[in-house]
Amino acid sequence: MPSVVVNGGSVVYEILGDSGELIVLTPGGRFGMDIPGLRPLAEALVAGGYRVLLWDRPNCGASDVQFYGQSESHMRAETLHGLLTALDTGPVVLAGGSGGARDSMLTTILYPELVSKLVLWNIVGGIYGTFNLGAHYVLPSLQVARGLGVEGLPRMREWRELIAANPKNEQRLLALDRDEFVKLSLRWLNAYVSKPGQTVPGVDDELFDRITVPTLIIRGGTNDLDHPKRTSLEVSCLIAGSTLIDPPWPEDAWERAVEDRAHQRVDRYNLFDTWVLAAPPILSFLDG
Known part of the structure; x- marks a missing residue:
């Protein structure tokens, strides 16, 4: 895999497709680009006429571990800025789910010149979601x-x-x-400590005024404690002119995937296996 050194750390990436506008596709958690479910979505977007950049963020996959910045997502946003600058991509589409949604939002806030459109889903928020992140990752x-x-x-x-x-x-x-x-x-x-005025952990609500690009938000499932429906609705209010749609997967897809993971039901779907279902609405939004 090719790599670029950003802030003293090697960042591994891969670009799928030969032509078309570039989409940076980012998964959640500390999962690398080989996490099951991510590549089928990338391939569907390539089939729709786009190129897709997959990357291992710091502390994910085969990239170097790194520790700096106001938060881990701030570090990832700075890293993505360095990666895209080194590759001389020009403005790109940022698309991400869960932690990847937070990384994509923050990158757009901090480096708006890098972004042409923004696509978000499985946005983390709420007491359970934010406490769970801190307890698991820090x-x-x-x-x-x-x-x-x-x-x-x-x-x-x-x-x-x-x-x-x-x-x-x-x-x-x-x-x-x-x-x-x-x-x-x-x-x-x-x-990751819930605070007034921070719908998204670690990001002040007032900063969302900096997101002015066309934005698609796929709302969270009705009973999803990690990515609450309420959080995606609030983010849609914070990003002026954003488009909010219902999830293209079952309302309880995340809960069922969490149960399968806990019971180690490897013959069933993984956390991100349903993400490929987002390809049609994403392509419709980008082509519109």
């Missing part, structure tokens, strides 16, 4: 670093997987300064 490493120092980080399953994908990551973790890592982790954790 607290475990913070607690290990406080107790064992950075030497304990490579022993954790999450970082072991990234070391397996990119052996350089072990030394990058061991080279961290413990006190600085703890300080950064507390700052990243604070971004």
